[in-house]
Amino acid sequence: MTLDTTHREAPNLDAPILEAPNREAPILEAPILEARGLVKRFSRKPDIAMRLLALAGRPIDRRTVHAVEDVDLAVAPGEVVGLVGESGCGKSTLGRALAGLHPPTDGDVLYRGKPVRELTRAERLAYTLEVQLVFQDPYASLNPRRTVRQTVGEALAVHGLAPRGEIADRVEAALAEVGLDASYASRYPHEFSGGQRQRIGIARALAVDPRFLVCDEPVAALDVSVQAQVVNLFMDLREKRGLTYLFISHDLGLVRHICDRVAIMYLGRIVEEGPAQALFSDxxxxxxxxxxxxxxxxxxxxxxxxxxxxxxxxxxxxxxxxxxxxxxxxxxxxxxxxxxxxxxxxxxxxxxxxxxxxxxxxxxxxxxxxxxxx
Amino acid sequence: MSQSPEPVRSEPVGLAPAILETPNRARILARLRSRPTARGAAIALVILIAAALFAPFLAPHDPYDLAALSIFDNRLAPGTQSMDGPVYWLGTDSQGRDMLSAILYGLRISLVVGLSATAAAATIGTLMGLLAAYVGGAVETAIMRLVDFILGFPTILVALILLSATGRGVDKVILAIVIVQWAQYARIMRGTVLVEARKEYVEAARNFAIPGWRIMLVHLLPNALAPILVVATVQVASAIMLESTLSFLGVGVPITEPSLGLLIASGFEYLLSGEYWISFFPGLALVVLVFSINLVGDRLRESIDPRRR
Known part of the structure; x- marks a missing residue:
């Protein structure tokens, strides 16, 4: 509840318990993940009828959505970068493009200084697993027909990241890390609350030992009291695992408290970017x-x-x-x-x-x- | 902390998750049982299936044993006693075959054709639809244009053409039905998968570099199967109807393995001479079978669709 600016009891904005440890620290390290001139457009493919009409002289209306336009953004290891904007401004698309889910239309995503499109197969797998997503909707982000153990352990089993016999232990360790009991492993998602589901989603990401988490409005669908718990969990994990975050949110109060740097997006472009405190105060x-x-x-x-x-x-x-x-x-x-x-x-x-x-x-x-x- | 915290969704929205969560399955069955019509239909269906299954034990005669037939018993009216003693409750056909026994064995063939054709068509159609929706691009265009092509013709016409090329036979009838019916499943499956594939758990799987075949078979298939199962129940009835029609027209099953449709056809020429039973009782069995399958299928769809509760 300490994060809740609307219901805060002690009106001290400057002493939140979740203060980021290296806030305002100068960025000395090379970025872990970087977007360079990143463009993502979604266009409707012309179907047969449209192509026929085009032959008859009617121009093809491709209805291209400019989701992300020419974005440069670099995130240094250990940083928490906030990405803020109204619905539909392209912040989720940018996050997914950085995680490798959307191939960019133009420009590059660089992981540890190397363009993702030039990575070898093995490097590509490492990048895909090391940059993980935490989703907004805890109801849609878990397969309803798979147990928690199957969901959390799937990537380990498929990529052979752990011996068969150890997968159950790894799953339990990941569950413990997000504060869930090991006995939950054999249950199905519908048996859990929104907050618990979100923890399962985080455990799924942690199981493959990620370096970078793209959090796409991870608490927007949760109750206010549960939001604080989940945010605290993110900050704990940051310290324990040295994780780097891109935190997508429309909640400025939250972003202000947990982020080192913030980028503001408007209609597919970053309009302002800077250290969180400075950006909000000036x-x-x-x-x-x-x-x-x-x-x-x-x-x-x-x-x-x-x-x-x-x-x-x-x-x-x-x-x-x-x-x-x-x-x-x-x-x-x-x-x-x-x-x-x-x-x-x-x-x-x-x-x-x-x-x-x-x-x-x-x-x-x-x-x-x-x-x-x- | 949020300026406008979004409300927490208490229940998953949409068709698929509502069906699939385990507690609902019991509720669907309970709802199915609670409707008297559906219950009656279900009971009729169970009786018919049991009768077909145990035909060798239930049938008073073996209709395939030509030596047991007595030509003197031909075209006897229902309830007539034969010269050897047993009563022909549903009469006999022009060969002196007991109609009750013929119907029980005919039911077997109709059900075997209906169920196996549906199973094969549903499997092929489901996989094709899954592939079309998930892979997209040229694969989707190829599959879906083929689907449009097949669905563009009247089913019976396509089946007739196929069978006139291959000749009669139980296996050939099944093949013809599969060819005309898989397209329906493919179309339904594609639609369901397109919706399902947009959900975040599929994105999550992709983000773990899970191979495409595994996403399709392990993640999408089980979550998109519910509408297919409902359609398949109704399609069993239409497969049985199609087989009967084809057999009636003389291009379906061979005379040595008479299905209900062929029995109807064999009595057709005597209808006008007042010997109705040769066509009527197999027809009645077919109507009850198809009608009860349809009722159960409709009820199943209603119980599953949350908008119709």
Whole structure:
């Protein structure tokens, strides 16, 4: 419950028990996992009818969804990087692309400095197993017809990672690590609560000894009290196993507490990236500022709850220029024409906003963004 | 901690998980038993299957033993006593064969053809649909266009053409039925698997580099099987109907192994002369068999589909 900013009793935001140990530490190590110019588009394949119509002169409407556009993101070993954005902004797609589930349309995913598409078969298997996913929906992420033992031990058995006789022990060890009793191993998923299922999902990932966990909204479907337990488990595992995390979430309060660095995504692109504390206390992009203004905080007497005006635009037809301009209170003519690049704005911080570069504009205006007037 | 915590789902949504979780299985059976019509149909079905199974013990005569037939007993009305003593409860046909015995043996052939054709068609169709949905691309296009092609023709026409090429025979009838029926299963299976494959446990399996064949057979197949099982029950009835039709038309089973359809055909020429029983009783057996299978199948579908509860 300590993480619950809405129901917090002691209004001290700066002393959470889950404080990340090396917060704000300079990144010296080479990244363990990196996206370079990563693009992921999903397009409808033209079927026979469409191809026939194309012969008759009608252009093929491929309806391409630009899920992830030109993303650069590097995660150093041991880091917890938060990935934040509204539903449909491409954060899950980015996470899955990093885990190797979606082959990129363009650009590269690099694992320990090597492009994933150039890995040998054995290296590829190592990468696939070492970068694991924890899913949002604890009901859909476990096969209802397989026991916990079968689910957690499957990869060990299939890839021969442990001798047959030891698989049961490895499964029990993984269950113990997530705080589940060994006697649960022979049960089926429907016998468990959401939180327990999520632990089983984590045990499944831990069984193959991962180095990196991509957590795709791992607590969003859980009760608030259970959320804190699961988040604590992640942080424990981080210390015990030296895990690195990409933590995808729309919960800014949570991200602020557990992440070292945060990247904010909007419509497939990263619009701001930087150390968690700095990013939340001094946003360098109007979208970040608007999100931060919406974090509930009991210390603030008067609660101004101004939602960001407008809808997130369709990823089928992203607006020209800066994708955020239709909703941005500081939008200038240049924003409608030219897309701002994600460029360094301070030490260790990057932002994609014309207010930093356009002549006559002042980045100070960003701090005044509170919600966004319509 | 969340600004708007999403509600926890208390029950899995969708058709498949609801069917599959073990406690529900008992409930489905209970619901099946609780309906009087379905119960009656189930009882009729059990009786018919038992009668077919134990035909050699139940039948008063052996219809295949030509030496036992007496031509003087031909076309006797139901209830007539033969010259040797036993009563022909359902009459005799033009060869002097006891109709009751012929029906019991005919039921055997009809059921064997119906069940084995359905089993083979369901297996082939299920695997084809699974392959089409999971592999996608050219494999999917090839399989599904073939399915469309087969389903585009009237079943009976395709079966007639096939049998006119191969000739009569129990095995050939089964083959013809499999060829026209597998496509249905493939289409249903593809749809179910497409939905199932989007679930995160399949993504998780892929993320563990589990080989594709194992994802298909171990993960997707058991979770997508429920609709297939329901369809298969109803398809047994339609396979039996198809076999009877083909035999009636004279391209189905050989005369040496008469099924219900062939029995109906053999009495057809005497219908107008008032000797109704040669066609009528095998017809009645066929109607009861098909009707009860359909009722049980429909009921099964209703119990399984959460929207119809």
């Amino acid at each position: 946003p360098q992009h109007p979208y970040t500022a608007a999100l931060v203004a919406e974090i509930p905080d009991v210390r603030r007497r008067k609660r101004r709850f101004t939602p960001i005006a407008g809808e997130i635009p369709s990823p089928l037809a992203p607006p020209p220029g800066c994708a955020f301009h239709p909703r941005c209170p500081h939008a200038m003519p240049v924003c409608r024409e030219t897309r701002p690049a994600l460029a360094p704005v301070a030490v260790g911080r990057r932002a994609a906003c014309h207010l930093h570069t356009a002549p006559g504009a002042s980045p100070a205006a960003i701090a005044t963004t509170v919600g966004v007037p319509s």
